[in-house]
Every structure is written in structure tokens, then in C-alpha cells.
Amino acid sequence: MNLIIVRPARELRVDFARWAVAQTPKVRTCSTTDFAVPPHLFTHLPEHLLVGSLVDGHRYVPVEDENPEWLTAVPGEPLPAVPDSAYGPGSVPLDAAPGHGALLAGAAEPGQAAVEEAATVVQAAEDAAAEGDSSDPTSPSGPPYACQLCPRTFSTARGRDAHHRQVHREA
Structure with missing residues (x-):
């Protein structure tokens, strides 16, 4: 606690x-x-x-004013101006944050190839979900590793071995 x-x-x-x-x-x-x-x-x-x-x-710094006017904001409205007294000595004002959807300074806009690649991955995930396949479409598919004691298969030998240790301890 x-x-x-x-x-x-x-x-x-x-x-x-x-x-x-x-x-x-x-x-x-x-x-x-x-x-x-x-x-x-x-x-x-x-x-x-x-x-x-x-x-x-x-x-401990006591609260002098329960709800100062400059702390009150209205949803959907721009924030009120903050008085200079709210800033400490030597404070430097920062530029306003970029608007919704604006790119950060120095960030490049994604190219068409990146957008198409992302759309392909999303489409593959949707297709796999529709078919009932829960595998990750972005991961490389390797040979399935089958458990010798039950019908389960695994994408890695390590996964199969962990399953064997946890589920088939006595075998």
C-alpha cells in the first residue's frame, strides 16, 4: 500500500x-x-x-484559490490564456502544439507504398479472421511442429516443447 x-x-x-x-x-x-x-x-x-x-x-503549498478563472476550460473552446504570474522565473514559452492531424516538425508524410503495405497487412488479418485462422499474417510461416501426444501443432519447436512440458508432464 x-x-x-x-x-x-x-x-x-x-x-x-x-x-x-x-x-x-x-x-x-x-x-x-x-x-x-x-x-x-x-x-x-x-x-x-x-x-x-x-x-x-x-x-506543502496551500491552495490559495480553489478554482482560479484561468484554470476553467470549456469543452470545445480554446483554452483560456494563462497569466504570466503562473510561470516561474526564467520560463520560456513553448510554441503551440500542432493542430489535430498536423504532422510534427521534421516528420515525413507516409508515402503511398507505406500506405499500401499497411492496407495489405490489414486485409490479410481480416481474411485470416474470417477463415478462423488466428495466426499473425505478418509473421513468417514455418513448418508446423506437431505434438506427438495430441493433435496440437505449433509454429516453433520451442512452443511445442513448452506445451509438452506443461501439458504432458507425466508422459
């Missing part, structure tokens, strides 16, 4: 411990200063107990 390790601020340790023992089951300590909090309880932990704490070795 994954646990979240919380080291409450010194002045909040007693209050944090009161919260921890009030839970069912109780939240246990994992050192003299740290508590091992299950993830499902961490989401219900009062935020005032986390201010100034270390959570998994990182300083």
Missing part, C-alpha cells in the same frame, strides 16, 4: 496527532516526527494541519 509521509510543522504536531488518532483505522507514525497517511485519508486531511509541513519530502 502506498502511503504519504507527512512531517507536520513543529507547532502543529499535537493537532496533527489528534487528527491522526481520531481516524478509523488510526493513522500511525513512521518515525518520531513523521506520519504515514493513506492516500484516501490525505484528501480529507484539514489543510490548516498541512501548512508548513513536508509532504513526501516536499514543502
